[in-house]
Amino acid sequence: MADSAQDKNLPASARKLAKAREQGQVARSVDLGHFAAIAIGGWLLVKWAPDIGQWMQKILMQGLRFDHAMLQNPRLMGERAAALGMQMLMVIVPMGLVMSLVGVASACLSGGWNFTTQALSPKFDKLNPLTGVTRLFSKGNLVQALKSVMLAAVLGTVGALYLQSRIEAFAATLAMPLPAALQQAVSASLSGLIQVVVTLALFAAIDVPYQRWKLANELKMSFQDVKDEHKEAEGNQEVKQKIKVKMREMARKRMLAAVPNADLVVMNPTHYAVALQYDDKKMGAPRVVAKGADLLALRIRDIARESKVPVLQAPPLARALYQHAELEREIPAALFSAVAQVLAYVYQLRAAMAGEAPEPGDLPELPVPPELDPQNPAYQSGPRRR
Structure with missing residues (x-):
């Protein structure tokens, strides 16, 4: 038994309706x-x-008029x-143009104006006779055939009853002159x-309304269809997460590749690690080139030691830099003094x-401002950002 979630009992979404119109x-x-x-x-x-009536009479009279020259030269008859x-x-031709416009207008009244070339594209699956037979005996085609038979039967009945009631009037036109017969036929046909x-x-x-209901029923969606359409519109969340x-x-x-080029790494002592780089010719202030916590902090420390980059234990500064300094950006101005002292210490050590x-x-x-250290009570009133 099919899953109830697969039942197409939900109305078509605006996206599916638009796609259907395109097709x-x-x-x-x-x-x-x-x-x-x-x-x-x-x-x-x-x-x-x-x-x-006058035009037809004139055409008929001209068509039935012959003279000696026309009989002698059949080309004139042509x-x-x-x-x-x-x-x-x-x-x-004008009558045909008017009827064409009527056809277009009636189509627009039932389904609105819709111009697309996708319906003209070849569909080779329709060349399969087996699928063709299946479509021929589909429910929609059977209903359409039944409706056409009913329409023909009703129109035939109406026409037969009308002719039966007016048979004498139509028969009388045979004894009338042509102009009078045409007028009588038009008058008798009007009712x-x-x-x-x-x-x-x-x-x-x-x-x-039946065609509108039929289309809406054909375009109904299941709960899974709605989910798939949402994924298609918004993008697959699993793919986006990957x-x-x-x-x-x-x-x-x-x-991590930038750590070997850093001037020093500040740690806390294992929870946080921030790698700083400073070039007085290119930078206005030291810049954070790497930062991490826990295992990533240890990885930064190991790379720094392998590259002979100084690693200093400065817990308040490390916490403040990790919390408030952005990667590949200059450090906050409030930490300039503390970082300057650390850099001076590193230069002296070298x-x-x-x-x-x-x-x-x-x-x-x-001199780390208390409001920048997450473990300081004054931090509650200071700025917070990562």
């Missing part, structure tokens, strides 16, 4: 198009009936037929046309090791 999936009612075409076409025929055909096109239009209007009133981990690892490697100066004593107490 040409919109609610289109064929019955609305039929109704609009018959209604507008019938109205135009009724409105222009007198002019059309030229007359071509001329009469052009006259017919002058009426038929029948109204009945057909009313019938089509009823079918369209049912089909338009990217973040990878970026942190790369940043950590760059940071000079002593080179035999250029006496060995310095113990590192003096550093």
Whole structure:
């Protein structure tokens, strides 16, 4: 049994609706198009009936008129037929353009304006006869076929009943002159046309909401579909997390690679480690090139010792630098004095090791502001940032 979470009982999201429109999936009612075409076409025929009657009479009279020259030269009959055909096109083409606009307008009324070329792209899976048979007997096609049969049956019944009630009026036109017969036929057909239009209007009133409901039902989503769409829109969280981990690892490697170039490392003594670098020709103040806590602090310490970088134990300064100094940025101004004393001590120590100066004593107490030391009670009222 399928998982209930896979049941497509959730309405389509705005993203899926937009994607469906891009693929040409919109609610289109064929019955609305039929109704609009018959209604507008019938109205135009009724409105222009007198002019059309005179035009047809004129065309018919010209087509049935022959003279001696035309009988002697059959080519003239072809030229007359071509001329009469052009006259017919002058009426038929504008009528066709109007009906085309009616078709477009009716489609927009049911599903809105939507222009896309994706529906024209070839789909080779439709060439498979097995899938074609499956689609042929699908539920949607069977419902559409049943609806078409019902429409044909209803229209046939309406037409048959109308002709049965007006058969004598139509038969009487056979004994009338052509102009009178045309007018009588148009008048007799008008009420029948109204009945057909009313019938089509009823079918369209049912089909338009049905097509919208059908499309909405086809585009319904399961809970898993919603989750997948959210992942697609926002990005897979697992992938994003892996990217973040990878970026942190790369940043950590760059940071550790900068430790051998540092001037000193300040520690606390194992919890925190901050590597500082200072070049008075390029920097306005010492800069933090690496910092870490716990295992990362020990790793910074080991690399510094392997690279012969001085490692000093200055717990308050190490805590303050770790808490308030940013990586690859200059240290806070409040710690300039303390760091300057540490650098001076390191320079003296290097000079002593080179035999250029006496060995310095113990590192003096550093002037670290209490509000910058996380373990100092005054830290609660001081600035906090990492």
